[in-house]
Amino acid sequence: MLETKKFSPPKQRAFDARFEAQKIAFGPVVFHCVHYAWKRGILEALGDAGERGITLDELEATGRWSRYALKLVLESCLSAGVVLIEASRWQLDKAGFCLISDDITRVNFDFIHDVCYQGLFELERSLDAGKPLGLAHLGDWPSIYPVLSELPEPAKSSWFAFDHHYSDTSFPDILPDVFATAPKRLMDIGANTGKFTRAALNYDAQVELHLVDLPQQLAVAEANLLAEGLRERAQLHARNLLDPDAALPAGMDLVWMSQFLSCFGEAEIASIFRRVAACLADGGQVLVMDTFWDRQRYDIAAYCLINTSPYFTAMASGNSKVYESGDYIRLAEAAGLRLLTARDGIGYCHSLLRFARA
Template identity: 75%
Template sequence: MSAHPQDKKFSPERQSAFAARYEAQKIAFAPVVFQCVRYAWKRGVLQALAEAGEQGRSVEELAAAGRWSAYALKVVLETCLSAGVVTLKAGRYQLDKAGYCVLSDEMTQVNFNFINDVCYLGLFELERSLDEQTPHGLKALGDWPTLYQGLAELTEPARTSWFAFDHLYSDTSFPTILPDVFATQPRRLLDIGANTGKFSLAALGYDAQVELHLIDLPQQLAVADANLTEAGVRGRAQLHPFDMLALKEPFPGQMDLIWMSQFLSCFSESVIFNILNHAAQALAPSGQILIMDTFWDRQRYDIAAYCLINTSPYFTAMASGNSKVYESGDYIRLAEAAGLKLVTVRDGIGYCHSLLRFARA
């Protein structure tokens, strides 16, 4: 296991009071910086500077194109300057390294779109959501008790941005973990939290003999059903609608392997325990459970831990009101309480995933 999260420190070991105060002001004005940088990216200002290269462009030259007023350019570019997105030399703006990341890095763009299109308005309700453990910010997107009931009904651009965020991290992991999934040669495989069926499709394509069972909300299973049908593998899959917040009936039993990916983080600890308890009861005698998720305490780089930690408020304000990006030890503790034991841990999958393998204790 990695060092205990309490030992983690993101700021420099030695930081002056002046430097700390500067960092505090960055936090205070972060929403302003976010919107100005986003404007510069989405409206083509950063692209214009990229095309100008080392020569850069003055505000007057940029305004002459007729796409932006001089006023808008001054407001936005000065904020971009303060954030290290652009530089200013002899009255001419040039794109800096952070600006190139915004303009060309897929992860940065997916995160920008997710925060703006899915989270930004709803995060105003974070305080009340934290106090009441209810996703009050969700009303900015629709009228559902949790986001998961409304995923199939999300309007644009929130829909595209949500799925791009979800799939960016999972899609980079699926190709590398299929050998882990089939290491024990499972014949009956249960995908809990199947979502759109992307993992199930990958598993069915990897092993022609495996029988897939998918569990999710009816709305999500309808999407998975369509995707499996289009791929011509619907006959090898069985769909089981379950609401994890009202879990009473047992899961389909005698499973050789149960798979959960980026799923348990959608729920509170009490619900996670209930899911794991049901999963343990659904295992065949030698069956195992594989849980792939993004644990912030198991990241090699601070940038990954930073992004994951700051995804938790989305779960609070927008998704469920009482879930988060967990530490790996939380899952292990809850799994042990459900009668399971940790067999192996594999880190460094895709961008930021770890794979926990459990068996009956």
């Protein structure tokens, strides 16, 4: 699949390719102009005006924006296909409607602006050092994962909105897969706020959940479990899985990992797979749900996922990314697991890999 993946139109003309190159060069400028127009209500005003449109004089007369600001940002939005102008009247174009009405566009835009943008200036240094040096723009921490609940606003809200928007759409679809083998002891590695754990406990009244994560995240998950009266059937196991000697509780019928392994480099993923294989009960299985860019039906999904990878470099860990599915399969097999099934098309862009001991 990778050999045939191509995002540009077939036989693209040199002139068109040059235009695309200029869009890349000026991309940060357009991003900030569109952000201003969106967040300061200009796009909303155009949307309210409908097909009739609205003149610059009418927009200026509201007193909300200077004429200079209106001309500057609207012209940039025009160049990006966000707005259009006919007979001196400004209107939303299709991309503009997406910005003000499409949830996934909003979530992606806020995540890049609030969490990533300043830190991505440190991408080059982060790639060279193998450390998330851009995170310093949010706080003085070596990694983002232990401090997710401490991120400053609006970065905190935008991070969780991004994470949950992609994962939450998948949970209702995958619970039958999770319980297909009738597991009694189920381990949720990378439990985060406990959303999957709560969904699983509500789905099966008999299952026992084991949550594995950093202490800070488990505290959040525990509070959520207590609020729903589910704490009694959940056991918490604080682990730093970057420590190769941090063993996992044994005897698990099923181990679940969702959007978790992409937080690590390949050597760390290999170590986690080895410990997961060792913790399985006889006949136990492993389910890995993640967003593999090479298994997407549409280029738009692959594009978004590929360009999420620099966040992991500059802000999160310094050595992780959105992986191809073959990377996980190769590392799992090296750890003594074998792939049983792969299912795509879950939620927005997830795939589910099922493994057992080889």
